Amino acid sequence: MSPDDQLAKGSAIASSPHEPGTLKPGEIWWRDHQPWLQERGYSLRPRYMPDWIPSWKGTTKLWFRCEDGLGPVRPNLLDATRTSDGVTVVLKRIRPSQHPYEIDIGMYFSSELLKSDARNHCVPIYEVLDVPDDPDLKLLVMPLLRDFDDPHMETVGEAVELFRQLFEGLQFMHENHVAHRDCMGPNIMMDPKPLYPDMYHPGTTFLKRDYSSDAKHYTRTKQPVRYLYIDFGISRKYSAEENSPLEDPIWGGDKTVPEFHRSNDPCDPFPTDVYYLGNMIRQYFLKPTRGVEFIEPLVMDMVHDNPSERPTIQQVVARFDELVKSLGSRKLRSRLVYVKEDSALRLFRNIRHFFRTTYYVLARYPALPTPSM
Template sequence: MSVQDAILDRVAALAPPPEVLLSREIWWRDHQPWFKECGYLLRPRYAPDWVPSWEGTNKYPMDCEDNVPALGGRVLDATRVSDGALVLLKKTLVSDHPHEIEIGTFFSSEPLASDPRNHCVPLYEALDVPDDPNMKVLVMPMLRALDNPPFETVGEAVEFFRQIFEGLQFIHENRVAHRDCMGPNIMMDPKPLFPDMFHPRDQRKNREWTGKAKFYSRTKRPTKYLFIDFGISKMYKAEELSVLEPPHRGGDRTVPEYQNSNEPRDPFPIDIYYLGNMIRRYFFQRFHDLEFMKPLVEDMIQDDPSKRPTIQKVVARFDTIWQSLGSRKLRSRLVACDEDLFTTFFRNTGHRFRTAYYILARYRAVPTPKS
């Protein structure tokens, strides 16, 4: 037995059996009746009288939906009783994140909510936890990682860039600095690609846990990308032309302004850095064929924040860049940096057939969703 196998066996031996709730799940179970009163059903695992569905049967726990524990203690999925929609519940402490609900409500209210440039996750409501006045539970749509499933074409990547630049422009124009808009805090609306959705705990499976979740490509079913997690965001008054904030480091710790410095900084150029560095990490380090974006991204991640373009300039430059690309380039396949020759040949062959179908069926090279 290898050392790695021995470690895995040891971890498995220490893990509680699937019929035992983890400590991070107890709070959700204890509040399940309250969530039901509010109109949200938690999965059967969190019912106070839960009996594992495999007990007394010949089923293995791994084949049952209710064997899967929550991934973390702050968030959990639920079903909205009124329409059966899958939603996300997120616990937040008002003392730690005093502006999150205010900003979420601001962007989720009219007329901003109906603005097609609004790429902020909708906040359906904020529930007051009855036994903790400092805690709220935010109700939002269930989203999916921005790159799952992977991007297939240059045009799909271009549409992602267009939307996140447009979205940050909308945020900044409304005098809000996100302050943590790195990769995991930009997600995808999965409903166009996954019309039947998926299981929130194992997103490879369908919602019923009976097989794989079926999905479409972004080209066939264009989707929308959304900024999430406004926990450390700040909103400023229109008359505040210049703002400075002390370091409040988000998930991306490479921001040049915060290296060996605690001086207050302008948060808006930091947002520009976050987006540029996210594109570098998520796209340049994974795919070829995006060289047309590199000059813009290099300007966005300059060490000197005064040399970074504003989001208005980013949007204007990007608009010129992508409109100069021909249809052949936009429909070309994104080639992964780690592909071998056999994989490249195999994927290119399949891509040619798909592209021919997309062209004949009049699917756009840049798949922009309908407003």
Template sequence: MDVSNPRPTETLPQKDLRGRLSEDEVFWRDHYDWLLECGYQLQPRYRPDWKPSWEGTNKLWITCVDGSGPPHYSTMAAERVSDGELLTLKRISKSVFPHEIEIGQYFSTPPISEDPYNHCVPIYDALQVPDDGDIHLLVMPRLRPHDDPRFDTVGEGVEFFRQIFWGLKFMHEHHIAHRDATYMNIMMDARLLYPAGYHPFLRRRNPDMSGPAKHLTRTQQPVTYYLVDFGLSRKYSPEDRPPLEPIIAGGDKSVPEFATVDACDPFPVDVYTFGNLIKMYFLDGDEFTSSRSGFEFMRPLVTDMTQADPSKRPTMDEVVERFEIIMKGLGSWKLRSRVVKSKDSYFMGFFRSIRHWRRRIVFVAKRVPPIPSPK
């Protein structure tokens, strides 16, 4: 396939650009045929001969399956031709992120990939773009943000903490620091949570855009969480521990040592960033973010994980050990209680509570575990 001369972006009056390909999306259109040869099919929107389905109709582009692109240009929804598995392709520059492929493939290779404590996103393939030796595409399972849909019970939140605690501990045991274990870089495999699927770009709509995507709760269908994005991650030899790494701020800019030194040990940074995620999104919230009720039992551990002095933070081994003790002290009633966001309206909270109690009675009768761990 010849991709040396990409097609120019169509020149249209501004009023007609709604729903059209953005400049960033043109990359995916220009590599559609090559990816198909590799065994991966993109959405119809990126076919070279694509014609918008709403043209000549009374439909609005935003209501059509092919009317929207991905929320970020570096990722793209795809389907594996051989078996129809839904995938995500991630575009990376190897010169900018030289370790991402190596670390991703390290955790995706047996026997490490088969360890139940490994919560690093599986990398199925790494493709070098034929017309640019610096650009690679990583092939991964299709995932959703870890908190979309919202957590229904405290037990569901506890399982989320457990999996990521173990996942970071597993990375550290292999002498790898994630260095950006923040909100955007923790995802979940929600395929079984959405039996009828969901639109790849507008996640709250069903695949054909005819209505909202219906989902189960995590208690009904347990999910697996994954740490993603190893662009800032580094692997060290055991004799190099503790390492001293130049500061590269990820998604969480509040790490205390970032403001006081030029280099630091990245392993306590991982402890801080995930502890701060729990603090921000489950315990405290802020003017933009809701806290979630029912998780005050995490306060002492999170306080230690987010201490300003990194030498006083627990290691991930110690975090997991303390968390196991915390879990043992939580009763079924507590674990089955409903998670309420601080910014929820009274009206919506009332109806959510009714639905929650209906599910709760069924779960108790059927002896469904209050901490929904995947098999």
């Protein structure tokens, strides 16, 4: 998809019956609360200033090609700049009356006790803001993250490192008696800073912040990244004594959970987490790519129709560790091939991969790109 096509797609998302490029109803709240957020130390983009005048007004510029032309896809999320240090963060608007455990669970994993643990792959919460004019509204301040598979992974080793971190992170949650209950693809993100040293526009992620050109990035082999679980809106934390808690089925983003289709009887959410993660790997890797077939037997056990037949996450981690030991450097450095590549694109990527890999071997970049904490 060309840059203009991507911008046009974004403009279609942002369009509304009123004048193109102007604030959508879901953005009005952010504009109205901009002065308060500024006081709290968070600066919004020009689009959300009370006196904003669109930059394309009176010019020949197309509104969707301007930095201030597009709003967020989700009205409850918006990027901001922390004025104390210039770091880009994300503000998430939530109602505790609807999601009463999200703040407690998020802050638990962000606590001093747990945040320094390398196995903790839960998105950190920097701060919780009380909205002054609505007692049932909070803003969670979190790091700016990016979809875990954007850009696509280049090697088998990069995919294996993703699996390792996700298994490790879910094990950490379960050891702390938390069931995520929605750990599917869109709720898995990555810290983009290693890949994008100059970062990108938060709303148009393929462009630089000033829209001047494409946002350039490294590969994960050259700059390893850390993956994080987000969105604890339907998660639950249990006591250490509750070994097999029972919860009424609650539908997350993945609508394929076998036990939910069979009945509405309460079930243990921990095996369901294992299903979610196994199905993510099946949908994002085993079906559309070639190169990670070695993990298929483990994944098929993780997505077993009978929850009692699924391995625990501890068993998943142990089996995965044995699998990784059997993979040599050549296998880990091999290209992750996407099935839908046409022959010309595949040839180009194969040639590029050969030269990249030669450089990485000579420069002694590890085949399994594990980031530092």
